[in-house]
Amino acid sequence: MKKLQTTLFLLLLIQISFGQKLNIINNQAIQFSIKKEKDTINFVLIDTNLDEIKPIFLFCQGSLPMPLFVKPAKENIWMIGGGITNFEINEIKKNYHLIVISMPKTPVIVNEKNLNKSYCYIPNVENPMNLIRNM
Template sequence: MKRSLLLFFLISYLAGHAQDRGVLQGANARIFELSDITDTIQFLKLDADTTVRKPALIVLQGSLPIPLAIEYPSGYHFTSFPFALGKSTETFHILNISMPFVPLLARPEELSANGSLREVPTNYNKANHLQTYVRRTNKVIEFLRKQAWVEPGEIILFGHSQGGYVALKVAGNNPHISKIGLSACNPFGRFDQYIRRKRMEEQSGKISSEEAQAQIEEYYEWWRH
């Protein structure tokens, strides 16, 4: 009984405390790891400094299993920022949360042409659903609220593509979000986007009504399975 209680309290403690892995060698960025019951949440902070209090801006990436940073001989390339950063780090602490079970760092030879991992972990496929991303984002928010370097009441979400759905879901239920931004996001979902695209191709004469309906039925069949 005592052993079970000790294990419970240990898991609870780890779930709420992040480990600062320090500065990414050769880059002005800092890596954090946040232990969770099901996996380890890794997140990247651009600008390694944690002495200045600023609003926190969490960027939520799209749907592909793309690592947050690619290690080239010349240095690191950060992949998941859908806007020009410019001098944004002077105003915000900018953070990016890794995909579940996808390494934060990778080398070019580990990636396919679209930037995603060549070999996708099985656990990623199992965890790749909205509830996972919402839970992980809320865990990071919980951590940020306790940091002296984060401006109280100023946690902002910016969701790109699939990350937009995550941002909307989190912001709708978490009272600690001050602002939200979206890019390349259809609030009705990806399949709605596919179907609208086929209907537009039909209306413009690019494909016939029969072709449009057949391709839409293929989407429905894929979704069912």
């Protein structure tokens, strides 16, 4: 009996350790990451409720390095969503789980000072051409 209890406890501990902690952003979205050896895919679910089963609406933004969220110096964080904010998000969310994939080498949340006038991510504002050379 003791062995069974120990085994069940270890199985529970393993399940908890491999689960992802929900990273809720601005009470609007949940961030997820798929990590591999040389790269990470970041994406967000534009919702905070995972209880309802719905089909997935997968949004892949264009070729610009736009972050999904902007963090201004003096205001609250706000969502760009890689252009998804051009659509009726609340209407999409009624029937689908809306998932937005972040651009490669672009953080999900970016400080406003690291954006150009078109809201594209510039890692080094003193040397913006460095991004082009490293892609």
